[in-house]
Amino acid sequence: MFSLFTSPKPGAGTDFGEQLLNKVATQSIRHLFSASEAVDVQIRCNPPSKLLQGSIDAFQMSGRNLVIRREFEVAEMSFIADAVAIDPGSILSGHVRLKNPTQAVAQVVLTEDGINRAFKAELVQKRLVNLQSEALTNLSGGEPITFRDVQVNLLPDNQLKISALTDLPNRSDVPIRMKATLEVERRRRIQFQNPTFESEDVPEDVRGLSQVLTMAFANVLNEMVDLDRFDLDGVSMRLNRLETSGKKLIFSGYAQIEHFPGT
Numbered sequence: 576m577f578s579l580f581t582s583p584k585p586g587a588g589t590d591f592g593e594q595l596l597n598k599v600a601t602q603s604i605r606h607l608f609s610a611s612e613a614v615d616v617q618i619r620c621n622p623p624s625k626l627l628q629g630s631i632d633a634f635q636m637s638g639r640n641l642v643i644r645r646e647f648e649v650a651e652m653s654f655i656a657d658a659v660a661i662d663p664g665s666i667l668s669g670h671v672r673l674k675n676p677t678q679a680v681a682q683v684v685l686t687e688d689g690i691n692r693a694f695k696a697e698l699v700q701k702r703l704v705n706l707q708s709e710a711l712t713n714l715s716g717g718e719p720i721t722f723r724d725v726q727v728n729l730l731p732d733n734q735l736k737i738s739a740l741t742d743l744p745n746r747s748d749v750p751i752r753m754k755a756t757l758e759v760e761r762r763r764r765i766q767f768q769n770p771t772f773e774s775e776d777v778p779e780d781v782r783g784l785s786q787v788l789t790m791a792f793a794n795v796l797n798e799m800v801d802l803d804r805f806d807l808d809g810v811s812m813r814l815n816r817l818e819t820s821g822k823k824l825i826f827s828g829y830a831q832i833e834h835f836p837g838t
Contacts, residue, residue, distance in 0.1 A: 592626045600671045603835045607807045612640035631659040646696035648689035654679035671835045681830040687729045687822040694725040729819045733757045753789045762813040765800035809834040
């Protein structure tokens with residue numbers, strides 16, 4: 576399939592229909608994102624006359640420095656699909672309309688800095704503020720608890736360290752210090768498995784309380800990261816695996832594409 580994307584560039588033999596379709600699809604996909612540095616779509620069809628029947632041999636989208644829902648940064652995103660069927664008449668109206676939903680191999684790359692900024696997003700903050708689960712309020716005399724100043728450090732082997740702070744009625748700035756392993760659950764949830772309390776820089780007089788709160792914070796995180804909350808217009812993601820690589824977190828899986836934006 577990848578050989579389909581090594582054909583000559585526009586102006587060196589690429590069919591005009593492919594060029595038009597690439598342009599229209601690129602403009603459609605840009606609307607998935609609040610902002611983007613670069614979005615590129617390449618569609619290949621051989622022979623080009625197959626476009627008249629709406630038959631595409633291969634579709635590839637790549638994007639860089641994308642923003643989802645105005646707050647969530649994606650360093651890189653790519654989709655690659657085979658045998659896509661489209662309505663050829665939709666191209667002339669400036670849209671790409673799928674005849675049938677299609678699946679694409681997908682990869683998403685997040686950076687450590689982008690992840691940390693995501694913890695300041697409104698959608699995330701509201702799941703960390705004024706929590707009233709019994710496990711937490713038992714520690715605070717019935718008062719709701721808020722976790723703040725979350726900081727993530729990515730580690731090798733799909734591990735990470737997380738620090739945060741919380742306040743109790745009789746103690747401010749209780750540190751949260753945790754190390755955990757990231758895993759994919761049911762292709763749509765990110766889980767913080769095997770959480771352990773990191774006590775090195777926690778004051779001795781508060782370590783016991785900090786450990787209990789850290790384990791409670793791990794449970795909060797495990798209820799929070801569900802990909803269904805980040806679905807794009809017409810596109811839902813499912814994950815097969817993830818891996819940490821330096822200061823990047825790389826997700827691999829597939830995208831279920833129901834329709835292109837605006838169609």
